[in-house]
Structures are given as structure tokens and as C-alpha cells.
Amino acid sequence: MIRKMMVVLLGLALTFTFTFSGIAGEKGNKRKGKYTFRTTCRECHKPDASAKEMGPDSKTQAQWETVFNKEKGKYKELKCYKEGHWKDKKKNEALTEKDLLNIFTYLHAHAFDSPSPAKCK
Amino acid sequence: MKTQLAMVIDSSSCIDCKACMVSCKVENKVPGGYWRNWVKQREPRFGKIPGAKDPAAQAEGCRTWIIQAPDFDKVKGYGDPGSMHFQPGGCMHCANPACVQACPTGATYKDEKDGTVRLNDKLCIGCGCCIPACPYGARYRHPEKKIVDKCDFCAKRRERGELPACVITCPTKARTFGNINDPESDVARLVKENKTVRVVNEETDTEPNMYYVLTTAPMNWPRKAESPTPIRWWASLAKPLVWAVVGLNALGVLVMFGKQLIIKDEETEK
């Protein structure tokens, strides 16, 4: 049993390191991430809105990793990011690194090829 | 040609879900404990089956046994005596109905218009002579109405142009219904295109209007129609009389008389 647990933990650890070549070294909160994604991004990325419809299953886990990579994260090149749309609407402040980590965790957990793919519904 | 409503059943399609029984029960307000229709079954025979393809189980030391139904493409029907078989049924609306002969009041009659075996509730005295007369056990004494109830191929539904309740609801459409004398009907087509069998007791072939496609099982369950001797002469004598009396609007008296007489007869029979 203990051996089995070790294997699982090792497995989880591996997934973790694998995942977090992403934005930061700590664990994000995917539920908070969902909330932040919805309140920040959804207005433009929902169906029939101004930008392309976007949800966790719009990309694979690897693609989300590329988008949110800390050093060369593609998100910084995104038009909406550059134009300053990535902000907390209530506080009118730019999203923090923690917020981005949460969003990444949410999108990654439900990506196209994830164990539980999901739309942003 | 006269209309004869009939049912053609492909019992090899029956999955024994009992939808037809519940549908009938709701439509006809059949009380708990009673049914107007049924699904019978032949129990399977386990173990080595003569003629089965490969009863090789024991040879390899496996505790297994195989039931093989015949291949559908070679089917002569589910005739394999080893396999389980479900058989939907109900009143067979016979061409030569023993229940009609047994009825002392003429309450049970063969409908001229559509060939169904019907019951006139107002004339039925609940004597129950028709019950042992039916080889199929298709009649039951209704506990509240005090009549002997039976299937009427959903007469009220037919008035509205709807199929009988058991037919429309069947998941695998094992029951087909229509006028067997109309060559264009589905039932006539099925009977024409397939070999069919009828489940009968050889001693009393009442010429049922229920056809089973290819073959069916079990076959041995209908009983010999029984109609007490006194009833036979009473029936032949009394029926014209009953009709006359109905005309004279004095049914009640006769019914009382008949009831007494019949109850006596039943007792002597026992």
C-alpha cells in the first residue's frame, strides 16, 4: 500500500514538474482561476462575442503551457494583453502573477487533452 | 370479405420487458392481481445440449456451459429446445370461440363487424362459465364489476383510430395488428410471407386469430376447453330466450333466475 502511494506521489510530482514549466513554481487555484477567467476574459471570448470563442478545451495542455510560459509566454504577445484588457474589473488593476497562475491552472486542468476536458460554461 | 382482426406475433423479438402488460393494465383499468394479456416463457435447459455447436467446455476443464441459439440466418425460429423463449399473448379472438358457446346469456359474442370476441357488460351475470371454457385462461372475474372481463383488442382505442395499447408500446414491435382478411394489411402480409403457427390444444382447436411467426414456445400450455354439460343445453336454449327477454325489458328477473341456476351448476360440478 505504502509503495503504491509512493508511486502515486512520484507520479503526481512528475506531472506537477511537467506542468509547471509554466508560469510559476507554486500551485494555482483552478476554481479561483475559473472565476478570474470568466470575469476577465469571457466577455470577449464567449460564443458570438467580439473575439474568438475560448475555453479550456480550446487548446491542449501543451499549448496552454506555451501560452503561459513564464519566460517566453506567448500571452504577452496577445493583442488583448497588450491593450491592457487583462485586468481585474472590480479593482481596475492588472492581473497579478497569482491570477495568471490560477487561470493557467484552470485552463490546463480542463484542456482539450486533459483528463476532464471542459468548455467554459 | 368480412373483417377479422388478428394479431401476428414474432415472439423471437420479445425481450420480456412486460410493457404490453402494463400498458394494457392502465388502458383497460385491469385491477391488481389480474391481467388481460401476458408474456409466457420457456425455461432454458442448461448443460450439454443435443445439436449445440460446441459443448467443449468440460474438455478444457472450464466450469462453463454454453447455450447456443440457432443462427438467425439459418433460423427456423427459436426452436432450439435448450434456449429460453418469451411468448407474448392474450385473448386470441378465436374463430370458433369456446367461451361464446359456454356463455349462458349471450353476453360473450363474436362481433360481426370485426371478428373480435366481445363482452356485453350489461348482459354478463358473472357466472364464470366462460373461464374454464377458454383454453388460454384469457378471462378473469373482475372483482368490482362482477363480470368476466377480457381483452377486446382495445375497442375504445380503435374507435379513435389508435392501435391497441399492447401493440403501440412494444419496444421491439413483436406484436402486429390488423385485418387478416385484408391482403394489404401487415398481418396478412406477415402470414403470407412467413410460416406461422398457432398455439392450440389439440382436443379443442378454437381456431385462434393469433399467429406466431415461424415458431414459438411454449406450445403445451393451452388446456382443454371445459364447458359443463348442463350449461351447453342451457346455453343453446336460453340464448334466444335471453334476447327475447331483453326485448321485453325483463332481463333482471331472468338474470336472477339464471344466476341461481348457474351457481347450483357450478357447485354440482365441484
Next chain:
Amino acid sequence: MATKTDTSISRRSFLKWSGAATAAAVAGGQAPVLHSLAYTGEKSTGSEPEYHFSACGMCLNKCGLVARVENGIVTKLDPNPKFLKSRGMLCARGNAGTSQLYDPDRLKYPLLRKGERGEGRWQRLSWDQALDLAAEKLTKIGEEYTRCGVLFTPGSDMQSQFVHWFAEVFGSYNVTTHESNCLLSRNRAYLDTFGEVPFADVLHSKYIIMAGANRFESIITPDSIDLMTAMKKGCKLVVLDPRFTKTAALAHEWFPIRPGTDMSFFLAITHVIIHEKLYDEKYAQEKLYGLDKLTEHVKKYSPEWAAKVCDIPAKDIRRIAQELAAAAPAAMIYPGRRTSDYVNSTQIRRAMAIANALLGNWDKPGGLLAARMVGTTGPELPEAPFYDDNPDDRLDHGSAHIMFDEEGSFKHTRDAIIAGKPYPVKGWFTYKINPLQSVANRRKTLEMIDKLDFMLTVDIAMSDTAWMADLVLPAPSYLERQDPAAGLQGSSACACVVTRDPVVPALFESKPVFWILRELAGRMGLEEYFSFTMEEYREQQLRKLPDSERALREDGVYYNPSKLYGIYEGKIYKTKSQKIELYNERYAEMGLDPMPVCKPLRENVPSDRFRMVVGRNAYFTHCTTQNNTLLNELMPENTLWIHPNPAKKLGIRDGGTVILSSKSGEGELKAELKKGIREDTVYMASGFGVLSEGLTNVFGKGACMAEILEDFTDELSGNMAMHETIVKVARKGAS
């Protein structure tokens, strides 16, 4: 556009479509126009009946129906002949819907528990009293233990989505449904092989192996009906089941497999297909991932090896593999549904999925179909709030290897509530679900309820779950409600939409759960999230289907003519490798078996014990319809199926009472001696041995499945494992 659909149908149009439609809908359709045959005698008196479309709610299939109403009473439910998904049928349960509506055992008004739990002493409350109390209790738990301190458990119902929505806006992640007692391991296995959960194209299949499924008794539309139609067209059916089900009875071949060893059979099938090169090599190269590894992996899993494990002769395994491959791609291992049976169920189903992959049947006629476009749209609702004080995750998070985030695991949630860790949960909201009867280890569920401050149940009748609650609120049946639209996938039959409007007004004081939740939201400062009406909600759902309103009104169903086959042409699979994964990379990364490895059973059956298996019959929906008067007559109590040989040894006669016991509990029921069950296995139907005295037809009858079953779970998905229980059977009175 108003989407309120007036479902009443004039008699004239009813006749019109009932005539035209059946021929199209029903295979080998018979013309139901009977005017020429109509009985022309005495006409019945009374007013003309009215007809209303609805969708059956007796199980999850939602079969289209036509309800006949006479003088305000629903007198008959008939199939909607235009409803293709059910192939225009209504089963015994569907026909018994009137008996649910007019059940004297129905809950009539809100009830508050007065005595001890399970004592059955209740006080009648007004709706205002009941709702005020519920709002107060839920708010208090939320404040004291965070919002995640309330567990929500909705059943499979067209209004259950509002329970999910309420949980979300209230702020609890702890939502479990029936799924972790049912099909999560199958979903896991197919997602992790094909990237999505398939629908089986039974109708066009030429060869079907059915293992761990009983489609002729456990009715799933259109599969159950299509299976018979397919067999009539020459499809061969092979059934593996430790008991002789009606599906086994009608199959071409039945093998009473040793329970829990299905993986060995399918690995051997794979062995034969690979080593005899019976697969399409070009297809394999293009679509499959890890064939080389699999080839090596299944080398040792020969039919001769499997025969010793699963009790099926090697030559039959080999022959079946060859026949299956010859019929491919119109051949399948039926994926099944309830797969909550063993601790390695996901891996068992993976073995089946892998065999399917080798048949090349994905996205092809007679094979496994991808989800089709239905076209309903999620309504635009206000953004749910986020509660910063909430814990990071669900209560059961991380308790199995790869769980479904939205489903979790009932078993692990229950364990966590009993332990009070990682955080306390003190409230439980259940809607039309009966875990006291359906979830293994009833004693643990009772223990969990003991830990709660407040339990609220919304249901139609006094289920065992309602019987244990603090507050019981009466819901109407499906015939008395207005419901949202529901998009349905019907394999090759259709992708369609149905909805419901009340056929008759709600009886007694019953109120739909949507209304209850809206009232609660209003009392808890959440009214902005429930400010929509059902009409508005439905309008949003159907906004992209302009023709749906007319179709629902005129036909009772809307069809989306979306693409059926070849959906994946030119598309990648939703897996890590973007191919069909024979070898699962994620499993490998996680230290799990990337390909199914056949291991010894968790526990072998000692010679004086039995393995208990459970399963459906065509009369009962899990643990919900046993008390229905019409259905109860078909099976008034459950029995224990036991083979005559062991019965003889134990002195058990047919119909005699036996005591059945396991490590989790015991029960008394009558024995039914059956040759159609393995000597090492016993079986019983679910839903009896009830606690609730409010179920007058079944109270005191039979034994309770949940009492006997031990609560093992599938290691990968956290799904319940209901066939892991070893039981003792004794004649009552035997020493």
C-alpha cells in the same frame, strides 16, 4: 420568440400524425390507421380526450410520449411515434408513469422531522416555514464551515441543472451525482483511449460482444431496441455474464464468465487479433498510438492463458476473436454503462476499449460513434460569485488517481464527511436520488448522516433518503412540471431536443425544485442568480435552433440533422498523443499501468462463500420505482439467485428464507434456485429492504442491496466497485 410550447394536440392532428409517423419511425412499421377497422358500434360517452406531448421521467432515457387526459385525469401514456431515439416505444416503467403521478404514497406537503432520525415522526410545515428554515440552516452552515460545508446531490432529472447552479452560486464545490456509483470507470477508460466517451451504433453492427451489460433488461434507448433489430438483420451477439440474464437468454452465445476476469478475456482477444494480424495495418499506422508496445504486452495473454482465468474455453476465445475481426469495422465490444463493479474497472474497460480500437470501428457505421451536434446552448447566466474563504478544492480531491472534477466520488466524499477531514461538511441537499438504497454500505451512509447538522431532501415520495432527512420537500412528477429543454444523443437514431410542459397541474402542495431553489435564493441574498423564468431559460437554450419551437409543438421532438459518421475525418483525437491511445502516456507519467495488466482478483471466493453481483431488470429504475403499484406487481420483492448445487449443500430450498451477510451488513430474503447463475455467485435486485415506512408496497419486503455491499472503489476513477463483496449465505434457522 416565446418558447412556451403548448403541447396539447387536437384530436384531428393526433390522428393525422399517429397515422403518418409510425410507418417512418418503427422498423417494419405497420400502418396504424385503423379507420377502416374502427369499431362502429356504440360510441363511448364522455368528453373527448386531450393529448399532450411530454418526455418520460421514469428513468434517464427521456422517451417521447403522448399523455391522454380525460376530465383532467391522465388516463394513459403512449409512446410518441415520432420519437426516434426510443424507436417509438414506451417500456413497462414508462407505462407506469400514471401510477407515479397518482401514487397515494406521494409526499404532499413539507415535512419537518420531529423524532429521532428514521423514527418517522413528522410535523407538517407551510412552504414559508419550510423555506425560511432551510435558508437559515444553509446560511448558518455556510458561515460556520464555509460554503463548501454543504454537499449537493442531485439525481438524473431535467431540473437537476438548477441544483448544480444553486450549488455554484451558493459556493459549494461539493456536488456528487449518481455517476460515481455508475459509469465513471467506463468514461475514464474511453476518454483515456479515444479522448471521448462514445455512443454505440448497435443498429448497424454485425457482431457485438456484451460483457458487464444487460441491454435487454437495463433498457437504454436506442441500444436495447436496436440490438434486437440488428440481430434480426444477422448481427451476432455474444454475452459474457456470470448469470443468465434475459440478454444472455436471447444471445447467440452465453458464457458464464468468472466474475471480475473480463480483462483476461479481452486481452486474449487482443492477443489473437494482433498475432494473427487480423487488424487493418494502414489504419493502425495512421490512428493508433503504441501498437508496438501493445504487441509486446499481450504476448503472454494467450487464449490458453485466459481460459484458466476467466473460465471460457480457449478455442472459443480464439474463434470469437476471429469472427469479431472478420466483421470489423461493423463490430464492437459494447462499451456498457454501469461499470461500478471492480477495483480495476477502468483498466478492465480500457482492455475493452483497446480491443475496439483494433477493430477500427471508431466513428464508423456499426462501431463506436463520437458525440453529435445537438445544438442547444448554455444559457447566459450572471457570473457566479467566488468565496475567498472557501477551501481550495473538493472534499474528495485526490482520493483516486484521475477523478472527474465535477463528479468526484460519492464513496470518498462520504468517508471524508465521516472523518471530518480535510474539512467538515455539515449540510446535505439531495434531489430525487436515493443513496440510502443505491450506494454500497448503507451503514456508512447512515454514519455520514449522523455527522450532519442539516439534511434536506426534495423528492416525489418518501424514499429511504427522504426518510432520514430533517426537512422533506414534495416535488411534482414529470407530468406536472415545466422543464428546461434537454438535448439528447441517440446513437445513429438521432440527435434531438425534448422538453416538458405540465400535462396536468401539480398535485397537493408539491413544487418543482426550480421553484424551491429560486425561493431559497431569494431568502439568501442570491436572487440575482435566479431571476429568470423557465420560459426565458428555455428560450436561451434553443436560441440557435429557430425551428425547434415549431417542431416541439407539432411533433414533441426536434431533430438536429447533424453529421453522424466521419466526424473525426481530418481531426485529431483528444488524447495526449492526439491518436487513439493503446498505450496511455499520462498513465505512464503517473506511475499507472499504461496498458491493462491482468492481476489476481482482490479476493478469491472461498468455497463456502459467494461473490455477490447486482444488476437491473426491466421493471425498476435502480432504487426508485419498486414502490410503484403497477411495477411492484411484476416483482413484489427481491430474491437471492443461487445455483441449486450450493443451495442443496446449505439446505436451502426454492422460496425458503436465507440470511445473507457480508462485512458491511446483512439481510433476509427468499432464495430463488436458478441454474442460470454460476455456483460461486449470487445475485439480488436492488431497491428492497427499505427503511421508509412511507413506501407501503415494499416496506418489509426483501433485502437491501446497499446494506450487503461493501464500498470498494475503482482505483483510477473513484467509481464505486459493487462486485467486490464476498457474502455468506445461510438458511434461516440453520445453526
